[in-house]
Amino acid sequence: MINVTGNHDTVTIQLTGRFDFRLIKDFQTLLERKPRIWIVDLSLVDYVDSSALGMLLLLREQVRGDAQRVQLKGLHGQPRDVLVMARFDKMFKVV
């Protein structure tokens, strides 16, 4: 499940449960927005697959690779293990 809040400056994406390929359409719609900062809250996510990493990379592409403009929040458990293994903690700002 995905819940989006925010304004022109900062958009927070609150995800719940599995962050996987089923959210691709939602992300496609999301990418039409152009905030200065994206915050992806993963505190309620218990599973991510490779497409989740792909979606995060697309957010990063949208802000031209600026690690400070895509922030990952609430990393824990399997999502943290996967993201750290893929070195996303070096490519994104982890808060």
Added chain:
Amino acid sequence: MEDPAALAWIEAALAKVVADLARARSLLSDAMSRLFATFSGLRDQLAQEHALYEATLQEVNGDSGLVGVLRDVLSRCVEDMVRIGAGSVKVMMEIESLRRHAGTVAARGQQIERIAGTTRMLSLNARIEAQRLGGSGAVFRVIADEIKSLANESSSLSKAIRDALALQTTSLTQTGGAVSKLAAADLDHAVVSHKQLDAAIARLTETSARSLHILARIHAEVDAASQALQFEDMLTQLLQSIGDKLELVRAACQTGSFDQLAELEGRVQRDAVSQQSLHAGAVELF
């Protein structure tokens, strides 16, 4: 001491004892040489084993070693999976865009069909009107037939487009399904492999440290044993001293002159305070 026979017997006995002492010295020297050689070889073997072990550890733990290679392979594998995931997400988004476009085209097709239907109605009305006018309406009838024919053609074309779009949509759905499987790669196995590798490295490091510690202890023990073998010097000198003293006694028995025995007494007293054990410090020469 005055009995020459007794002195001769003692002298003969001492001569045998002195000869036995010489044999004992020889046997001891031979045994000690072998022991030295054995310990020396053991020390060399230990040094070689230590060097070999260090080289093996380097092969395993070094940057280009087995562990480094495994980490590299695993990292590349994860990078590939992430790349495939990102690529698949893009493809799925493109497929979704194509679906939307197909929906837009299908809606236009329906508009065209509605226009064709209206046009057919108009041509029918024109034909009825031409019929009512009789001979003067012949031209209208031809035009009405032509318009009807165009409307039918437009309708057929629209149906063909609709069918093609339906096929394309089916194909896009199937492609999307296949790509979503690529996009949804489970990374848990890679995470588990990473953790297993880290645990194996930790175990290997601990075992290596223990093995090196044991090797160092064996080396120290061998060094201590080699040092302990210095008792050969002491024992040889002790045996030599015993032999010398016995020679003095034997000579006294042989000559019947016991004046030199005072010197013997002095040496016995001096030796009594000499080296008593290997732990008493440096080897003391007699």
